[in-house]
Amino acid sequence: MISINHASFSYVTFTKQSGFSGAWHDLFHRQKSTVAAVRDISLQVNRGEVLGLLGANGAGKTTLIKLMTGILPVNTGKVRLFADQVPFRKRPAFLQRIGVMLSQKSQLAWDLPPLDTLVLLREIYHISHDQFTTWLAFLTKELAVTPQLHVPVRKLSLGQRIKFELICTLIHRPEILFLNEPTIDIDVSSQANIYRFLKQLNQDTQMTIILTSHNTKDIEALAQRVAVINHGRKIFDGTTTGLISHYATAPILEIVTDGPLTPLPAHVRQVDPTHYEVDATALATLPVDPRHILRVSRRNGNLDAILTQLFSEEAPAQ
């Protein structure tokens, strides 16, 4: 369904200096900088898969989605959808088969009710009246926003707006759905509603879903597979449980002491002056007088802890 082979993309930007003299200087000496946002990524996604893209801010997730949806062209490598379609050519038949929801972009007209935008989309995608009415009734019912169809967008809550953005993205029944941070800033019950709905949709229609989120709970709830992107590179591709077992070596012991440990023993991480962490397997070799230990508790390495560790690694040279 999606085939990415050694794709790379860099943004080229020119710095702008302030003031008239800066603008004059820029006319003759523009400073160019290059950001390698996606570096040599290969990824294959099959029909009906739900893939979560995980990565810190600026890791390259949105850029990767833009390459897959044809918003940006690759610099090198290949991206193909539906066997042979080149996204950047943006053929109408290709656009009809994908749905894209980017958190920063809105399809809804601010002063009009969502229904007006949806009717416009019905015309753009050549959807029959009957199909449109039945599908829209289903979507609004499932996402609990039927009463808001006729309310101007500016009067809707953020959660209701996001649900209508999702409906706009789904109105033409795409085969692949791309969602960039779909539940950012919305309350937990609306998040749960959206993820329950997406899971059901994936099961009923075999719709392929690619989503990014910083909320690992959402990814764990919805995605069978995760790809972790770090500084533009794919560093993991597999199941969430696989990710945990791949990186988590042992449970972590949290130790609270009655004073600072000096010198800091090897393998021990200091959280604050009296709070330390150590891998459970290293406990036997811990050179700490037990009389100074006030409390020991154990926690399993979880996805958030693993990702925090992975994302703190240094960026490679450009």
Ligand SMILES: Nc1ncnc2c1ncn2[C@@H]1O[C@H](COP(=O)(O)OP(=O)(O)OP(=O)(O)O)[C@@H](O)[C@H]1O
């Ligand atoms: N239009 C642009 N011009 C120049 N650089 C850009 C542009 N868009 C993104 N970048 C840079 O490319 C890199 C990857 O950005 P991208 O938006 O793909 O990351 P992301 O993983 O989606 O981050 P976030 O989770 O914050 O949305 C970052 O270093 C970012 O600063």
